Amino acid sequence: MKIATASDHAGYDLKKGILSYLAERKIDFEDYGCGPDERVDYVDYAEKAIQNVCSGRHDRAILICGTGLGMAIVANKFKGIRATPCCDEYSAEMSRSHNDSNCLTLGGRVLPLDEALEIVRIWLETEFEGGRHLERIDKIHKVEEKNFRP
Ligand code: RB5
Secondary structure (H helix, E strand, O other): OEEEEEEOHHHHHHHHHHHHHHHHOOOEEEEOOOOOOOOOOHHHHHHHHHHHHHOOOOOEEEEEEOOOHHHHHHHOOOOOOOEEEOOOHHHHHHHHHOOOOOEEEEEOOOOOHHHHHHHHHHHHHOOOOOOHHHHHHHHHHHHHHHHOOO
16 A cells, blocks of 8 residues: 655654554655655645556655645545544544544644554555445445535
């Protein structure tokens, strides 16, 4: 699995810890910024990372800002992206098993590193259940087809 990562300044420190975690486990990732000591807009970094998921270069994304909320709002503007802000382990599990989340968003100002890493682990390891949940994902695609205006 290939992961795109990105953060703004408020998510940078947490991102650093998550990148070390991914590297230690030999999980393939590419980071789209920001770097240390920058002040940036989360919008630009979410857009860059998610464009590279939509192009097929990466399978999923992990985006980190202060709360995880701004990153999720931007990511969910893209067709086919199901971005889920998660602050607890149960949500992380459900976001995969029921929602087939392909973008995890986290808040560097709301989560300590150890909790964030557990959320990342669960999100990476949990499979989508399919079945009735697949029917719901198909409905989401139909909502996109009907309502997304280029
Ligand atoms: C930056 O101050 C903060 O607004 C941003 O990181 C994020 O939390 C927005 O959703």
